[in-house]
Amino acid sequence: MYRMIHQTAYEPDPANGPWRERYRVIGFPEEWRTEFLELYRRRWRSAPALPISRLNALLRATAPGLVATGRGADRDAGNAWFYATEELPAELVAPLLASWVMTLAPGRDADPVRAAGHRAATDRALALIEERTPRWTEEAVDLTAATASPGGTAEPDRRLYHLLPEQAGIRLAARPLVMDGVELRFRLVTREQGVELVSWPPRSYKRGKRTWFYSALVTLTVQTVPFATGFRLNASYGVRRWATGSPVSPSWDRGATVLLDAPLPWPDLTGPRHRLAVNSMVHDRRLGTLGWSRRSLVELLPELDIQHVYPKPAELAAEAEAWLGGRGDVAAGILHGNAFGPHGVGAGLMPMERALLDEWVEDGLRPYLRRVTALERVHRRSKPRLLAASSTKDPVKLADRGRNRTQARRAAVQAVLEGEPLTVDVLWQTEETRDALSGALCEWLGLEPPEEPGESHEWAVPGLRVVLRATPIGALAGALPVRREGRRTDARAIAAATRERAVRTLAALGLATGRPGLALVEIMDPDSYPVPGTDPKPALRLGCAKAGRVSQFIVMPERADGPLPARARSVLADGMRQLGTVVPPEQNLDEELADDFQYLALWHVHQQAAGHTRYGGRQLVALRIRPRDQEHPVRGWDEAAKEWVPYSRLLLTTAATHAETGPGDGASRGSSDPVTPGTDVERQIRALLYQVRDRPTLLLANSGNLRSVWPGLANGRLVRDRLVFEGEEPARLSLYGPDLRVVLLRDANSREETPQWYAPGESEDDVPGVSIGLWAPEDASPDQRVFTSTVGKPPTAGGVRKDLRKLVPTVGWPHAPAASAWNPQAVELTVLGCSTERELAESGRADRTPDQPRLLAAAVHQLRFHDEYHPLSRPLPLHLAKLVEEYVIALAPELEPAGAPAPPPVRGEPAR
Numbered sequence: 001m002y003r004m005i006h007q008t009a010y011e012p013d014p015a016n017g018p019w020r021e022r023y024r025v026i027g028f029p030e031e032w033r034t035e036f037l038e039l040y041r042r043r044w045r046s047a048p049a050l051p052i053s054r055l056n057a058l059l060r061a062t063a064p065g066l067v068a069t070g071r072g073a074d075r076d077a078g079n080a081w082f083y084a085t086e087e088l089p090a091e092l093v094a095p096l097l098a099s100w101v102m103t104l105a106p107g108r109d110a111d112p113v114r115a116a117g118h119r120a121a122t123d124r125a126l127a128l129i130e131e132r133t134p135r136w137t138e139e140a141v142d143l144t145a146a147t148a149s150p151g152g153t154a155e156p157d158r159r160l161y162h163l164l165p166e167q168a169g170i171r172l173a174a175r176p177l178v179m180d181g182v183e184l185r186f187r188l189v190t191r192e193q194g195v196e197l198v199s200w201p202p203r204s205y206k207r208g209k210r211t212w213f214y215s216a217l218v219t220l221t222v223q224t225v226p227f228a229t230g231f232r233l234n235a236s237y238g239v240r241r242w243a244t245g246s247p248v249s250p251s252w253d254r255g256a257t258v259l260l261d262a263p264l265p266w267p268d269l270t271g272p273r274h275r276l277a278v279n280s281m282v283h284d285r286r287l288g289t290l291g292w293s294r295r296s297l298v299e300l301l302p303e304l305d306i307q308h309v310y311p312k313p314a315e316l317a318a319e320a321e322a323w324l325g326g327r328g329d330v331a332a333g334i335l336h337g338n339a340f341g342p343h344g345v346g347a348g349l350m351p352m353e354r355a356l357l358d359e360w361v362e363d364g365l366r367p368y369l370r371r372v373t374a375l376e377r378v379h380r381r382s383k384p385r386l387l388a389a390s391s392t393k394d395p396v397k398l399a400d401r402g403r404n405r406t407q408a409r410r411a412a413v414q415a416v417l418e419g420e421p422l423t424v425d426v427l428w429q430t431e432e433t434r435d436a437l438s439g440a441l442c443e444w445l446g447l448e449p450p451e452e453p454g455e456s457h458e459w460a461v462p463g464l465r466v467v468l469r470a471t472p473i474g475a476l477a478g479a480l481p482v483r484r485e486g487r488r489t490d491a492r493a494i495a496a497a498t499r500e501r502a503v504r505t506l507a508a509l510g511l512a513t514g515r516p517g518l519a520l521v522e523i524m525d526p527d528s529y530p531v532p533g534t535d536p537k538p539a540l541r542l543g544c545a546k547a548g549r550v551s552q553f554i555v556m557p558e559r560a561d562g563p564l565p566a567r568a569r570s571v572l573a574d575g576m577r578q579l580g581t582v583v584p585p586e587q588n589l590d591e592e593l594a595d596d597f598q599y600l601a602l603w604h605v606h607q608q609a610a611g612h613t614r615y616g617g618r619q620l621v622a623l624r625i626r627p628r629d630q631e632h633p634v635r636g637w638d639e640a641a642k643e644w645v646p647y648s649r650l651l652l653t654t655a656a657t658h659a660e661t662g663p664g665d666g667a668s669r670g671s672s673d674p675v676t677p678g679t680d681v682e683r684q685i686r687a688l689l690y691q692v693r694d695r696p697t698l699l700l701a702n703s704g705n706l707r708s709v710w711p712g713l714a715n716g717r718l719v720r721d722r723l724v725f726e727g728e729e730p731a732r733l734s735l736y737g738p739d740l741r742v743v744l745l746r747d748a749n750s751r752e753e754t755p756q757w758y759a760p761g762e763s764e765d766d767v768p769g770v771s772i773g774l775w776a777p778e779d780a781s782p783d784q785r786v787f788t789s790t791v792g793k794p795p796t797a798g799g800v801r802k803d804l805r806k807l808v809p810t811v812g813w814p815h816a817p818a819a820s821a822w823n824p825q826a827v828e829l830t831v832l833g834c835s836t837e838r839e840l841a842e843s844g845r846a847d848r849t850p851d852q853p854r855l856l857a858a859a860v861h862q863l864r865f866h867d868e869y870h871p872l873s874r875p876l877p878l879h880l881a882k883l884v885e886e887y888v889i890a891l892a893p894e895l896e897p898a899g900a901p902a903p904p905p906v907r908g909e910p911a912r
Contacts, residue, residue: 002759002771004376004778005790007826008237008358009223009755010369011230012144019143019368021167023083026134028052028073035128036104039121043106050074051294055100056082058297060190061277062096062265062304063088068166068190070159080139083163087136092266094129099300101125143167144368146231150730151719153224156231165195165220168233172218172364173197173274179356179808184216187276189259193751194221198240198276200261202324202333203807205345205817212344213242213324213333214817216807218357221752224715226744226786226830233369234755236748237357238823239806241336241343244321250290251339253532255282258316260298261331265305281313281334290314298332339527342561345806348821351758351768352803358758375757375775375788379858382772385586387867406446408867412581413445414463415631416515416646421465423517424575425509425549427473427540429556433522434470436568437554441468444572476505476543477523479534491614494533495891498613499659501536505543512548516648518575519549525559538612538889545655545887550578550648573868577880580634580647582869584627584876587862591855594696594739599625599863600688601700601877604681604709605885617658617890620681620709622688623647623881634880637688644691647880654887681709682725686736693737700860700878703744703830704753713744720785721833733833734843741851742833743860745874747825754828757790767803770824774861776854783836787857789827791864791871827864827874829857 012019033050040047056069065085073081105122109115143164145157156164169188176183177199186197199216206212217240224231243256250256259276279296283289290313292299302310308330316323316332323332336343349357362371387408388401413422424441428434435453442449445466450457459466480497484490509519521540529535537553544551552575557564576582587593601623609616622637624644636650637643645653689699707713712724722730723742733740748754759771775788800819809816833839834851863875872879 002769003762004374005757005759005771005773005775005788006355006358006374007372007755007757007788008235008354008361009232009372010235010362010365011232011372012146013367013370015370016367018145020140021143022138022140023067024085024087024136025080025083025139026136027077027079028081029132029134030077031128031132033074033077035125036101039101039125040104042118042121043104050104054103054295054297054300055097057190057277057295058096058100058300060275061260061262061297062301063092064264064266067170068163071162080159081134083139083141090133095304097129098126099303101129103294103300148229149716149718151717151722152227152229153715153718154229154231155224155716156222160231161222162194164222164233166190168220168365168369169195169197170274172361175364177216177357177360179805180810182808184807186216186218187261188274189276189278191219194219196220198259199807200276201326201331202240202242205809205815207344207815207818210344211244211321212817213244213321214345214806215240215242216357218361219752223753223755225828226715226718226832227720228786232372232755233365234752235358235361236752236756237349237354239345239347239349241345241347242320242324243334243336243340243343244324245340246320247318248316248320248334248340250281250283250317250334251337251527252283252530254337254339255280255293256337257281257335258296258298259333259335260310261326261333262301262305262310263308263329265301279332281317290317345817346820348823349806350800350802350804350819350821351770353805353807354756354758355760355768356805373777373779376778377773378776378780378784378787378854379774379861380590381588381858382774382861383865384584384588384862386865386870389867402446405867409445409576409581410461410464412583413576413579415583415629415633416580416648417464418515418631420515421467422579423467423512423549424469425517425519426468426470427476427508427519427521428470429473429477429522432557432564433554433568436564437520437572438468438470439565440568440572441466443569444576471508473508473522476501476508476540477521477536479529479531480536480539482531482533490533491609491892492894494613495615495894497533498539498542498889498891499894501539502543502546502659505540506546509544509547509549511546516579516652517549518579519544519547519551520571520575521551521553522556523553525555528559533612533614535612541887542655542659542889545652548652550575550651552578577868577883578648578651580632582866582876582880583633584625584863585865585867586627587859589855589858589862591852593859595628596626596695597698598627598692598695599623599698599700599877600692601625601875601881602685602688602706603702603878603881603884604706605888606708607885607888607890611890613889613891615890615892617888619654619658619884619888620684621881621884622684623650623877623884624692625877625880636881636884637691639684651884651887654884655889658888658890660891679726682712685710686725689736689740693740696739697737697741698856698859699740699742700875701742701744702746702874702878704746704749704751705882718744718830718832721836721839723833732842733839734845738843738845739835740833741831741835741856743856744830744832745860745878746828746830747874754826757788757824757826769802770822774829774854774858783853785831785853787829787831787854787861789829789857789861789864790824793822794871825873829860831856 052074067083069082070080073079106118146154173186176185184199187200189196197218202213202215204211217238219236221234223234258279279298280293281290282293284291311332320334426437447459456469482493482497484493541551552571554571603621605619607617624635626633632646634647635644638645703713717724719730721733724730746753758768772792776784804816806817831853837850840848860875864872
């Protein structure tokens with residue numbers, strides 16, 4: 001067992017003092033913004049702002065000495081536009097700007113008057129580039145500057161969110177990473193959040209007749225931590241894999257990301273290349289071919305650089321490996337995605353290799369930044385009281401364990417059925433899958449397998465009756481016939497096809513009576529439905545919900561990875577979870593919680609209109625778990641009925657609500673018209689807190705998920721033992737419930753908000769590894785509020801060696817790149833509010849015993865473990881709340897309301 005863990009995060013080193021860098025900076029003149037936006041709105045009438053991200057990408061790729069581009073410079077002339085180590089000559093900037101301005105102009109217009117106006121506006125914009133040249137100034141920036149929020153959280157200067165990762169990335173890329181005598185050199189890739197360092201050129205791995213390509217990946221982002229006195233630079237490590245099939249076939253929905261390695265377009269300027277430019281290939285449905293997205297800059301470069309040949313999308317997809325190696329001093333790589341199929345190089349890095357990369361980063365950031373304090377274990381017991389699961393060959397022990405597990409499962413099912421039978425429908429395409437699901441059900445509940453597989457079977461065991469019906473799914477599993485008629489949009493065509501298939505599914509199943517049943521449905525994989533909107537899964541789920549069944553899906557054997565029996569067991573477990581049969585196991589804490597203790601989990605579902613149904617939907621999910629309740633311990637809040645309903649009923653209600661309601665009813669709309677403003681969600685949260693104030697309650701919320709509609713959860717607005725709602729002063733916790741506690745969670749998410757971690761060995765000879773536990777800084781005080789929760793490897797991770805090296809394989813392990821490694825994602829737990837001495841005194845309850853924050857954190861940490869799901873990426877109440885979003889099937893309304901005005905154009909809709 002490891003004694004401590006290291007986080008891959010760095011903070012300003014007070015021993016060194018400020019990290020000051022001097023830059024040459026310019027702004028984006030207000031005259032430019034006004035003139036350029038007027039031109040752009042001739043093309044995109046509803047455009048709220050200039051598409052400056054494409055210009056910034058062009059500058060980063062072609063302007064020598066550029067360090068970073070500023071945020072918001074096109075909206076506020078007071079913001080620096082870009083930071084450079086030297087002034088860029090006007091003769092370099094002007095062509096770049098002119099190339100970008102030409103992309104703002106409208107295309108050809110048949111109306112001669114409008115066409116003349118477009119030409120005049122374009123000429124004015126181009127002339128303004130020469131007439132209004134911004135003035136260069138010098139600016140010293142402290143890359144460690146921060147202020148303290150009212151709650152005591154260090155908040156960096158806003159510029160540092162983009163400037164510090166770029167400067168740190170440049171510093172790291174200036175020196176190679178040496179592994180086993182092999183040098184890896186890195187290029188910078190600017191992200192929406194932070195920067196990536198990608199080793200370049202890619203490394204190759206050959207197995208059989210196929211060669212695969214991959215690179216080391218380091219991601220840097222600036223983050224804050226609740227109540228911490230210093231902000232952090234988080235580093236994460238992984239593998240960037242490159243697609244090189246013949247040809248590469250990007251998905252119709254998402255396309256593919258392309259990183260471009262190109263020389264500076266100025267013949268008289270030479271020097272090392274530092275960056276890779278991000279581009280996107282997409283399918284042009286009008287032409288039926290691959291094209292570059294509007295944000296890609298590769299189409300602008302040929303106008304500036306006539307000496308080199310740049311790839312066209314179709315050429316790149318057809319000859320991906322050749323372009324990855326470079327053609328005429330230009331190279332391009334297509335990022336591998338899951339839609340491209342399996343890759344010969346496995347994902348992730350093992351702890352040893354992560355530690356080696358982290359040491360390289362630590363050395364490169366000295367003396368300005370230092371590693372954050374190591375974390376040590378703060379609670380003796382890492383897991384709740386689970387059923388025995390250690391390996392044994394003793395037949396007596398195995399039999400006892402099997403009986404105990406069966407009894408626990410039957411008891412959980414009985415708690416949600418209220419004496420009614422459990423009905424399981426299997427809609428199958430292959431007999432193999434039908435029999436595997438039937439076998440999984442028998443194994444799960446300890447039932448005798450039927451002698452002959454058939455269409456139905458019944459079992460009767462003490463306290464439980466089980467009914468299984470197996471029915472061929474037939475044409476219901478086929479692609480949806482999405483038809484466009486007249487002016488109907490894709491969203492309406494998809495909605496019509498979805499509703500039609502749902503009605504047919506209801507007819508096939510029949511309407512259930514009594515308790516909801518379970519439907520296990522065999523379908524093909526998503527790649528079998530390449531046309532957007534034709535995947536029948538949402539329609540089948542909606543139809544099952546209409547028939548009173550929760551549903552879980554399994555992919556046909558020939559279209560899926562992994563053994564069928566294991567997949568069938570997993571599918572059945574997920575189906576049982578949807579029935580509400582999953583409750584937290586008994587906790588194993590240093591001190592027991594109250595018998596009537598309950599958990600309240602909040603999750604905000606926000607489906608974008610760019611999703612499967614091309615229609616957006618929102619919902620605040622509130623889940624209440626009372627582990628000691630004998631019936632329906634898992635319930636969700638039904639906002640329409642204003643009551644707590646069983647979990648399965650919440651799922652069915654959610655599906656019906658979003659599929660049947662239209663604009664104006666507060667259920668679902670497109671992304672151009674938000675449904676639930678933050679203030680409305682806050683109102684719902686207040687009402688929910690009132691509903692649970694009758695007993696001790698632990699509120700669980702993922703701040704990364706919820707703070708967009710509850711801004712008071714942003715790190716800079718947190719105050720200990722207070723809740724912050726919009727427009728109000730922080731209010732003490734007891735005002736919302738005398739026994740309310742609040743724990744916030746954060747995971748890495750797409751913004752890398754929490755760092756990676758590894759457990760260092762006790763000596764230099766020990767191999768770094770991973771460890772289960774609840775952790776806090778070594779010097780933590782008794783009132784420490786921020787903790788780190790880590791879990792072990794999932795069963796699917798296998799037994800890959802901790803010291804395996806993939807980036808530079810050794811002679812003894814030549815096929816190490818093929819191994820898939822488990823990337824450990826820690827969960828940050830912040831005990832925002834609990835019953836402290838001060839809180840108890842202010843609420844007139846000074847005779848009560850104060851809470852121990854570490855005990856509450858330990859309780860939440862143990863919720864990540866369950867007999868049927870080990871380990872969970874988030875605590876069980878939040879896990880179940882998040883999974884409700886699978887039932888948010890937002891569909892466009894069937895008919896426009898009579899006399900309704902035309903909807904406003906969404907961003908990017910051309911003016912007519």
